[in-house]
Amino acid sequence: MNIFDVIGPVMIGPSSSHTAGVVKIGNTCSKILGCKPKIATITFYGSFAETYVGHGSDKAIIAGLLGYTPFDTRIKTSIDDANNLGYNFKIETSNRKTRHPNTVKVVANDANGSQMTIIGESLGGGAISICKINDMKVSLNGDYNTIILKYIDKPGTVKDVSAILYDFNINIATMKVIRISKGGEAIMLLEVDSSIDDVLAKTISSLPFVDDAKFINLI
Amino acid sequence: MKYKNIDQLLELCQKHNLSISDVALQDTANSMEISTDEVYEKMLQNYLIMKDSIKEGLKKDLKSVSGLTGGGAFKLKTLVDNKKNISGSLMGEIIYSALSTAEYNACMGRIVASPTAGSCGILPACLATLQNHYKFDDKKVVMALINASAIGKIISTNATVSGAEGGCQAECGSASAMIASGIIELFDGTPKMCTDAAAQALKSHLGLVCDPVAGLVEEPCVIRNASSATIAITSAEITLAGIESLIPLDEVIEAMFRVGNQMAPELKETALGGIAICKTAKELEKKILGCN
Numbered sequence: 306m307n308i309f310d311v312i313g314p315v316m317i318g319p320s321s322s323h324t325a326g327v328v329k330i331g332n333t334c335s336k337i338l339g340c341k342p343k344i345a346t347i348t349f350y351g352s353f354a355e356t357y358v359g360h361g362s363d364k365a366i367i368a369g370l371l372g373y374t375p376f377d378t379r380i381k382t383s384i385d386d387a388n389n390l391g392y393n394f395k396i397e398t399s400n401r402k403t404r405h406p407n408t409v410k411v412v413a414n415d416a417n418g419s420q421m422t423i424i425g426e427s428l429g430g431g432a433i434s435i436c437k438i439n440d441m442k443v444s445l446n447g448d449y450n451t452i453i454l455k456y457i458d459k460p461g462t463v464k465d466v467s468a469i470l471y472d473f474n475i476n477i478a479t480m481k482v483i484r485i486s487k488g489g490e491a492i493m494l495l496e497v498d499s500s501i502d503d504v505l506a507k508t509i510s511s512l513p514f515v516d517d518a519k520f521i522n523l524i
Numbered sequence: 525m526k527y528k529n530i531d532q533l534l535e536l537c538q539k540h541n542l543s544i545s546d547v548a549l550q551d552t553a554n555s556m557e558i559s560t561d562e563v564y565e566k567m568l569q570n571y572l573i574m575k576d577s578i579k580e581g582l583k584k585d586l587k588s589v590s591g592l593t594g595g596g597a598f599k600l601k602t603l604v605d606n607k608k609n610i611s612g613s614l615m616g617e618i619i620y621s622a623l624s625t626a627e628y629n630a631c632m633g634r635i636v637a638s639p640t641a642g643s644c645g646i647l648p649a650c651l652a653t654l655q656n657h658y659k660f661d662d663k664k665v666v667m668a669l670i671n672a673s674a675i676g677k678i679i680s681t682n683a684t685v686s687g688a689e690g691g692c693q694a695e696c697g698s699a700s701a702m703i704a705s706g707i708i709e710l711f712d713g714t715p716k717m718c719t720d721a722a723a724q725a726l727k728s729h730l731g732l733v734c735d736p737v738a739g740l741v742e743e744p745c746v747i748r749n750a751s752s753a754t755i756a757i758t759s760a761e762i763t764l765a766g767i768e769s770l771i772p773l774d775e776v777i778e779a780m781f782r783v784g785n786q787m788a789p790e791l792k793e794t795a796l797g798g799i800a801i802c803k804t805a806k807e808l809e810k811k812i813l814g815c816n
Contacts (some may be wrong), residue, residue: 307555308548308552308567308674310677312567312570313636313637314637315635315636315637316634316635317632318628318629318633318644319588319740319742321637322640324641325637352739355739355813356738356813357574358589358590359738359739360586360739360740361632374741378634429686429688
C-alpha cells in the first residue's frame with residue numbers, strides 16, 4: 306500500500322465499491338472479451354441487486370463495457386451513450402447467494418463471436434477481482450497484463466512457460482497454479498509487467514500440453 | 525524511511541529532523557521507485573481535483589439520482605457570503621465545502637476518495653478553506669495532504685478505513701484524524717502535535733456507526749462529512765493551544781479497530797440498523813428503490 310491508495314483513487318461517485326469498482330469490472334470485461342460487446346446481459350447480485358439504481362451501478366457497468374475509466378465524467382450518461390451508439394445492454398437482478406455481496410455477471414460475445422460469461426466482484430475502495438471466466442475459476446485484479454492457461458497437469462509445464470517468457474524478456478509479477486486433480490486439468494495464471502504480443506501468444510499456445518490459452522492486455 | 529506505526533513514524537521524524545510529510549514523501553518515492561518530485565506532482569493533481577469538486581458541488585440545482593441530496597452546499601454558501609451564518613466565514617466555508625464535495629460525489633461527480641468516497645469531503649474542505657483564508661501556497665497545502673496520507677496509511681494498515689469493516693468512525697473518523705494532523709503541519713506544529721491532533725479527532729468519532737439510508741452514500745453521510753471536518757478544526761485548535769492527547773494515536777487507532785470489530789454487522793454499511801431502519805428512512809427507501 307502507498308499513500309495514493311489512501312488519497313485516491315480519483316473516481317466518479319457515489320461509491321468506490323458500487324460505482325468505481327463496477328466501472329473497472331466492466332472495463333476489464335471488455336478487455337477480456339477483446340472487444341466492446343454490442344450485446345450483453347448484466348446480472349447484479351447481493352448488495353448490487355438491492356442498491357444499483359441509487360449508486361448508478363448500472364451506468365457504471367455500461368460505462369466500463371464502453372471502455373470508460375472509473376474517473377470518466379461521461380459515466381453519468383453512459384446508458385444514453387450506449388443507446389445512441391446502437392449497443393444493446395440488458396440489466397437483470399438475481400437473489401441467488403454469491404460468495405461476495407458485490408457480485409456482477411456479464412454474458413456477452415467475445416471478439417470471435419463465441420459467448421463468454423465473466424463474473425466480477427467489487428472488493429471495496431475501487432479494487433476488483435474477476436473471479437470466473439466461463440468455467441475457469443480465476444483471480445484477476447485488472448491491474449496487470451494476464452496470461453491464463455488451461456492445460457493438463459504434468460511436471461515441467463511451469464518451466465516451459467517461464468522459459469518462453471524469459472526468452473521474450475517478460476517479467477512475471479505474480480503466478481498462480483491451480484490443479485483440479487493430479488494429472489488432470491490445471492490452470493496457470495500469470496500476471497506480467499509488459500504487454501503480450503501475438504508472437505508470444507502463438508508461442509505459448511503451441512506448447513503441446515496447453516488446451517486453451519487467453520492473453521489479456523489490461524494496461 | 526519505512527514506518528509501520530505512529531511510533532516509528534515519529535521516531536524517523538525525530539532522528540532525521542524531518543516533518544511527517546518529508547518522511548512520507550521519501551518513503552513513497554522509494555517504494556514506488558519514482559522521484560520525490562513525481563510524488564509531489566501526483567499529489568498536487570489530486571489536490572487540484574479536490575478543489576474542482578468543491579467548486580462543482582456548489583451549483584444551485586445539483587440533485588442526486590435518488591433525490592435525497594444536492595444543493596445544500598449552495599444554500600449555506602449563500603448565508604456565509606451574506607455574513608448571516610453563526611460561526612464566521614472560515615468555519616462557514618469549511619462546512620459548505622465539505623457538504624459540496626460530498627454532495628457532488630452523491631451526484632456522480634468526480635472526486636478523490638480520501639480515504640473513501642463516503643468521506644471524500646473532509647480533507648478538501650479543510651485544506652482549501654485554510655488555503656483561502658491564510659493564503660498558503662500550493663506547496664505547503666500539498667505537503668499537509670501528504671502528511672494526512674501518512675496517518676491514513678497507518679490507519680488502513682493497522683486498522684481499517686472501510687465502513688463495512690469499522691463503521692463510520694473508520695471512514696469519517698479516519699479522514700478527520702488524518703487532516704487534523706495535516707492542519708498542524710500547515711501551522712508549523714511538531715510531528716508529535718500532528719499525531720496528538722489526529723488522536724483527538726479519532727477519539728471524538730469512536731463508536732460512530734455506518735447507517736446509510738437505502739444503502740446510499742447520502743443520508744447521513746453528507747452531513748457527517750461536514751461535522752467531521754469541524755471536529756478536525758477543533759482538534760487542531762486545542763492541540764495548537766498546547767493540549768496533548770493523553771492516549772497516544774497508535775492506541776486510539778487500535779481502540780477504533782477494536783470498537784469496529786465489536787460493532788454489530790447491522791451497524792456497518794448494511795443499512796440494517798441506526799437511522800437506516802427508522803420509519804421515515806424505510807419510507808424513503810421504498811420511494812427510491814421502488815420496484816426492488
